Amino acid sequence: MRVKLFATLKEKAGAPEIVLQGAVSTVAEVRQRIAEQYPHLAALAARSIVAVNHQFAFDADPVRPEDEVALFPPVSGGAA
Amino acid sequence: MRVKLFATLKEKAGAPEIVLQGAVSTVAEVRQRIAEQYPHLAALAARSIVAVNHQFAFDADPVRPEDEVALFPPVSGGAA
């Protein structure tokens, strides 16, 4: 499964996305696999947000193979 | 003494200012002279605002010959 990365996470990974090995079926598993397979991202990933198909997603939420999954820090857009 | 007119008052008078005969020393006298000397403006003038030297002025306020006096309806600038 591919996971899109943004901002600090993208910079730390050195790439706009990472690929997770093995099947994942929940958001909690996505976080777990990142920590296992990309240990240098683990600390950042722990305080990051997961989105599935452009909606915020939480640990118990399901993830299917065809879903678009993204990981990013709390947003800081706008200004002021 | 000259009195500047705006909006409805200017239109009704057909001129941007009128001249009052005789000396006036208060705002109340300005209103009184207008009613006497320009009877067709009397009704409108009664519910109009007087300004002296670009500040709102009231019946007891003094008026000197060198002052700039204006008469106008409640304002309706801006929009919305």
Place this chain on the structure above:
Amino acid sequence: MSAETPTLIEITHAPIDLNALQRAITTPRDGAVVLFTGTVRGQTGELETVQLEYEAYTEMALAKLRQVAEEMRARFPLIHGIALVQRIGTMDVGEPTVAVAVSAGHRGDGAFEAARYGIDRLKQIVPIWKKEVRPDGSAWVEGDYMPTARD
């Protein structure tokens, strides 16, 4: 205009340029600008307006716009830049007739409230009048605020 707290006051025949107002009042300390603009409303319920004609007692209007800016600064001390611009002459439906713009460091520093206060006071004490041009004729719009000695 002070560079730290610019105040732009204008009565003009020219179209109001919102981009220019934003630039004029934004200082290096500002991260937020709130801009109110009044526009010519073409439909008010069933009533149709074709144009608005604005007339000002220009010298007094400039003095009163400066007073409105001072009142805004007194009430909202964290704001930095202020623009108060009234266009006069004839304007078509949709065109901005008046603009009140306020800049501040952050959006919570009173810029929204100051802009609202500014347009409210402008409509009370700044001597400007509008005439509505309707399909069947034109008429002056009467305001309803009678100033007191504190205005």
Place this chain on the structure above:
Amino acid sequence: MSAETPTLIEITHAPIDLNALQRAITTPRDGAVVLFTGTVRGQTGELETVQLEYEAYTEMALAKLRQVAEEMRARFPLIHGIALVQRIGTMDVGEPTVAVAVSAGHRGDGAFEAARYGIDRLKQIVPIWKKEVRPDGSAWVEGDYMPTARD
């Protein structure tokens, strides 16, 4: 866009044109437009910022901007037009980075409140991040809002 209640949602590299936004969302029923714009603040206390760089998760940001517009309409039912525009890329001090514009019949119809709500929500739920370029280096700005299932 509906002609009665236009909604303009945009993530763009181009400079934000406030005049164009005002025109785009003003309908014949509107007499009031409130526009908030966030600008690049050059000085925050003693700290100096040279530029800001904005990055977006564009597809999700567009979806979330649409959600913010829907929330604004649900809370402020008298408003008509809405524009939510975020510029991405590199911007200099003083430049608008984001704009929230709202039109309504009258200034008391909730346009001020809706614009404030819109920028508050945008900064909570729209996936956009900024990096500050300072004289001594650059760093991502961390937000602090953690979304819940209701966002």
